[in-house]
Amino acid sequence: MTQPDHTPAAPHVDDNQLIAERRAKLAALREAARQGAGPAFPNDVRPQHTAAGLQAEYGHMSNELLEPLQARVSVAGRMMLKRVMGKASFATVQDASFGPTGGRIQLYITKDGVGETTYEAFKHWDLGDILYAEGTVFKTRTGELSIKVTRLRLVVKSLRPLPDKFHGIHDQELKYRQRYVDLMTDVQVRQRFVARSLAVTTLREHMVQQGFLEVETPMLHPIPGGANARPFVTHHNALEQDMYLRIAPELYLKRLLVGGFDRVFEINRNFRNEGISVRHNPEFTMMEFYAAYWNHADMMAFTEDMIRRVAHAVCGGGKLVYQGRDVDLDAPFERLTIREAILKHTDAGARVDDAAWLREQLRRLGVDPVKERLDQRSIAALQVLYFEEVVEDKLWQPTFICNHPTEISPLARASDADPSITERFELYITGREIANGFSELNDPEDQAERFLAQVANKEAGDDEAMYFDADYIRALEYGMPPAGGCGVGIDRLVMLLTDSPSIRDVILFPALRREG
Secondary structure (H helix, E strand, C coil): CCCCCCCCCCCCCCHHHHHHHHHHHHHHHHHHHHCCCCCCCCCCCCCCCCHHHHHHHHCCCCHHHHHHHCCEEEEEEEEEEEEEECCEEEEEEECCCCCCCCCEEEEEEEHHHHCHHHHHHHCCCCCCCEEEEEEEEEECCCCCEEEEEEEEEEEECCCCCCCCCCCCCCCHHHHHHCHHHHHHHCHHHHHHHHHHHHHHHHHHHHHHHCCCEECCCCCEECCCCCCCCCCCEEEECCCCEEEEECCCCHHHHHHHHHHCCCEEEEEEEEECCCCCECCECCEEEEEEEEEECCCHHHHHHHHHHHHHHHHHHHHCCCEEEECCEEEECCCCCEEEEHHHHHHHHCCCHHHHHCHHHHHHHHHHCCCCCCCCCHHHCCHHHHHHHHHHHHHHHHCCCCEEEECCEHHHCCCECECCCCCCEECEEEEEECCEEEEEEEEECCCHHHHHHHHHHHHHHHHCCCCCCCCCCHHHHHHHHHCCCCEEEEEEEHHHHHHHHCCCCCHHHHCCCCCCCCCC
16 A cells, blocks of 8 residues: 655745845845955856767766866856755756757866855855856766866856746746746757757758848838738838838749849748737748749749758658658658649549539638638639638648639739649648749739739728739839749748647747736
8 A cells, every 4th residue: 555645845935035035145246246246247257168068078988087187167057956965066057058968067066176155155046047167077976977166156146936947837828928938947949949940041051052042121011912911010100101011022032033133032020910820920930932934843843852951951851750640751742733632632522613512611611701702712712712621731741732723823823724723832741831832923914913803802801812012013014034932931841840739839939918
């Protein structure tokens, strides 16, 4: 029979009390500074080593080899663990490096090593404080690489206690809202954002190697364009006019094709005043790129290769596991039309071409018939809506969905063989759209007509329909070479590469409702 645990529970200490105690310690530091003890927040420490670097250089050596070396090192980091034991104590500090120990290294602190005054002061320092230490490397009896400290300084006094040292933050929204604490306490979170940085760096380097020029285009637009989306509106006082946060850089990038740059790309922030979900954030990152004398087929081949390269750089290969299911980026990506995808992943059968049946199914799925103008849609457009509701989340393995109808693709070139469809594709992986691209429409008169149709849709109540951009039409009238373009959602790609279930997991500071 299991005996009851009579270990007394640790007394609960209110965070406000802990903060008050830490503020009192900071006040004492300030008073000591006034007495000539040095600033409360010194700025003269220059650590020469990192935890990961020391592990790489000395971690494989035995203490018998380390002790004679007397290798002097200096580190700085946040104190995450602390054990005070009479005349000798241990502390673990964490820096920004990554290695087998997650950027942590142990300090061995003794009264003889750092002096009685510093040692006594150390006893009152708190978890979360940032320390600077100098000393020599050695290994403890348990084989842990450590630093025998000869100089120790308190660099920053932390006024707020860290979360439970073994469990970190439990509240998911608090993790997003206080990302700085999340990063301190969860090495996997830090690694996720290092992976994101590596993904972006790999994309950038690949584009440059392929002859693309990185450019910057405006984030404040006089006319929102480049996508069907609701924009954020602001006002420029000096110009006395409303401006719109960028929903896409497309029209500016294609102006650059007109100007003579044949291959351009931009890794950019876009803003869309729409809902928030596990796959949507109102502020998000995309990479858009355009190449003269390419078409949608060239873009699909390039995008497939590029995503595969990024996966190999970040994950070490193209065979991934996302949320417990395999994803194979090394195999050729499947290519289906919207109609073919519906036939493959549903039991619609011949009804896929029945407009009345599609409208009824969409109503049953909760699609607003007035907002989506179901009675005015062609069969092809109804198929797209049905695909989005029923098929999209079934496309787990990489799949290009092709041949979107012209009426919902106002910037894409129509097919020469069938003008009712465009040379457009969307790439889906794990049920999410990762990329969208097409052969670009470069006929100014056709583009003007498409814009006018969008204006009519907006006047009919479609908040996401595009505006008429007269300057873009003027640019096309100078002549834009035939081209292909594509936009890749960086956040969703990083979700895949880091096995993250929500877009908020891969955005350092996602949009949240205001506190209180």
